[in-house]
Amino acid sequence: MTRITRDQLLARLRQEIPETTPWEVADWLRDGKEITLIDIREHEEWVQGHVPGARHVSRGFLELQIEMVQPDREAPIVLYCAGGVRSLLAAHNLQELGYTNVYSMAGGFSAWINAGFEFEEPRFLTPAQRERYARHLIMPDIGEAGQIKLLDSKVLLIGAGGLGSPAALYLAAAGVGTLGIVDFDRVDRTNLQRQILHSESEIGELKVESAIRRLHDLNSDIEIKGHPVALSSENALDILREYDIVLNGSDNFPTRYLVNDACHMLGIPLVDASIFMFEGQVTVYQPANPAKGIEGGPCYRCLYPDPPPPGEVPSCAEAGVFGVLPGIIGAIQAVEAIKLIVGIGEPLVGRLLMYDALDQSFRTLNVQRDPNCPLCGDNPTVTELIDYEQFCGLPPRS
Amino acid sequence: MSTIYIPTPLRRLTNKQSRVQVEAATVREALQALDEAFPGIGERLLDANGEVKRFINVFVNDDNIHTLQGLDTPLNPNDKISIVPAMAGGTVKA
Numbered sequence: 302m303t304r305i306t307r308d309q310l311l312a313r314l315r316q317e318i319p320e321t322t323p324w325e326v327a328d329w330l331r332d333g334k335e336i337t338l339i340d341i342r343e344h345e346e347w348v349q350g351h352v353p354g355a356r357h358v359s360r361g362f363l364e365l366q367i368e369m370v371q372p373d374r375e376a377p378i379v380l381y382c383a384g385g386v387r388s389l390l391a392a393h394n395l396q397e398l399g400y401t402n403v404y405s406m407a408g409g410f411s412a413w414i415n416a417g418f419e420f421e422e423p424r425f426l427t428p429a430q431r432e433r434y435a436r437h438l439i440m441p442d443i444g445e446a447g448q449i450k451l452l453d454s455k456v457l458l459i460g461a462g463g464l465g466s467p468a469a470l471y472l473a474a475a476g477v478g479t480l481g482i483v484d485f486d487r488v489d490r491t492n493l494q495r496q497i498l499h500s501e502s503e504i505g506e507l508k509v510e511s512a513i514r515r516l517h518d519l520n521s522d523i524e525i526k527g528h529p530v531a532l533s534s535e536n537a538l539d540i541l542r543e544y545d546i547v548l549n550g551s552d553n554f555p556t557r558y559l560v561n562d563a564c565h566m567l568g569i570p571l572v573d574a575s576i577f578m579f580e581g582q583v584t585v586y587q588p589a590n591p592a593k594g595i596e597g598g599p600c601y602r603c604l605y606p607d608p609p610p611p612g613e614v615p616s617c618a619e620a621g622v623f624g625v626l627p628g629i630i631g632a633i634q635a636v637e638a639i640k641l642i643v644g645i646g647e648p649l650v651g652r653l654l655m656y657d658a659l660d661q662s663f664r665t666l667n668v669q670r671d672p673n674c675p676l677c678g679d680n681p682t683v684t685e686l687i688d689y690e691q692f693c694g695l696p697p698r699s
Numbered sequence: 700m701s702t703i704y705i706p707t708p709l710r711r712l713t714n715k716q717s718r719v720q721v722e723a724a725t726v727r728e729a730l731q732a733l734d735e736a737f738p739g740i741g742e743r744l745l746d747a748n749g750e751v752k753r754f755i756n757v758f759v760n761d762d763n764i765h766t767l768q769g770l771d772t773p774l775n776p777n778d779k780i781s782i783v784p785a786m787a788g789g790t791v792k793a
């Protein structure tokens with residue numbers, strides 16, 4: 302093996318590796334050219350600023366993680382470092398893995414700054430957050446970017462009851478930065494069989510107060526807002542519009558239609574679930590959002606155009622509910638919310654998940670948007686919130 | 700034989716059975732056979748016009764019969780029919 306100096310190696314790599322410039326990269330980004338731009342510097346360098354749109358993979362992990370970032374060996378990849386040397390070496394490593402279209406950005410991030418281009422000073426996690434969320438950070442699917450999305454997200458829970466309890470606990474633990482809870486009820490002894498947010502010492506207290514105490518005890522890093530009100534057509538839009546995602550755990554049909562309609566009007570994804578005795582249903586109602594490239598799916602009204610007449614479907618208070626069931630279904634709601642926030646996996650949009658605790662079975666049924674849906678169909682007739690008690694054949698709420 | 704999955708709220712009409720086997724060529728026949736075996740369940744599923752009530756969905760295997768041929772959807776042996784009613788429970792008053 303011939304011995305060469307560092308300068309000879311770099312000179313040779315400059316022959317072999319195509320170099321690009323900050324100006325060319327800026328043009329590509331502005332024109333929307335599909336390039337994978339990777340910042341290969343160390344974490345401490347990245348957090349002080351980086352090129353907007355870049356992904357961060359430290360050079361030491363590049364060969365290990367590149368396939369997760371860009372599996373296509375022909376795809377154009379631009380690497381940059383601080384001054385353009387490490388990225389040359391890294392590009393050489395990628396070529397050895399079979400990547401055929403790798404560029405090194407000459408002059409690196411320093412040249413980018415000196416050229417006067419904008420850069421992002423990313424939010425970064427505090428050392429305490431890095432420790433707390435370490436098991437998320439180590440997974441490439443979530444990582445630091447995903448954890449920051451969670452910390453920046455706002456999720457509203459309709460109800461701090463059976464479904465809301467496990468969902469709220471897991472979302473708080475996951476670091477969802479703002480959790481809202483709508484519930485005007487107080488803790489009752491019969492709740493404790495399943496509503497794991499609350500304790501014996503809190504019987505008689507407002508559920509939102511009990512919930513806030515428990516959730517803050519679990520994670521003091523997040524904000525928790527209580528809305529101890531009955532959700533109505535008058536207040537629903539104002540409360541819901543502050544949030545990115547809504548989780549429904551309500552126990553009555555008027556609230557289900559109200560939350561569905563309000564979420565659709567505001568364009569907010571709704572993670573809906575209901576439970577009865579030993580059986581649960583979960584699905585995600587995702588309004589279409591062409592600007593964000595979201596195709597969307599059906600809504601609650603597509604599935605259930607009319608509510609059952611009062612008395613035709615017994616309530617959980619009448620028929621009972623298996624205490625662990627909301628634990629499973631509420632946890633699945635938390636999974637769906639986190640997937641939507643981080644942008645991973647296949648959400649339960651257009652799919653209804655059915656769970657039966659007795660035969661321990663999960664089934665997934667396909668549900669489609671109904672073009673005749675009065676809310677999300679082609680010619681909608683429900684364009685503002687209505688009187689949902691009347692719609693469900695119930696007397697007006699006092 | 701096709702298998703009908705009975706949702707929990709209707710199991711008190713089927714002697715608590717969660718699955719009922721029926722011999723039928725269409726979904727309509729399957730629901731008729733179910734009503735013959737367990738009289739009274741038919742009127743919980745179908746309205747006065749013989750259509751599936753609007754707070755209930757019927758699926759053959761994974762697909763809603765709305766996207767197939769409705770109650771006339773033909774059945775193959777071993778098809779699974781799921782009856783899925785709206786459920787309100789979340790055990791909270793909101």
Ligand SMILES: [Zn+2]
Binds near residue numbers: 601604671674677678
């Ligand atoms: Zn709809």
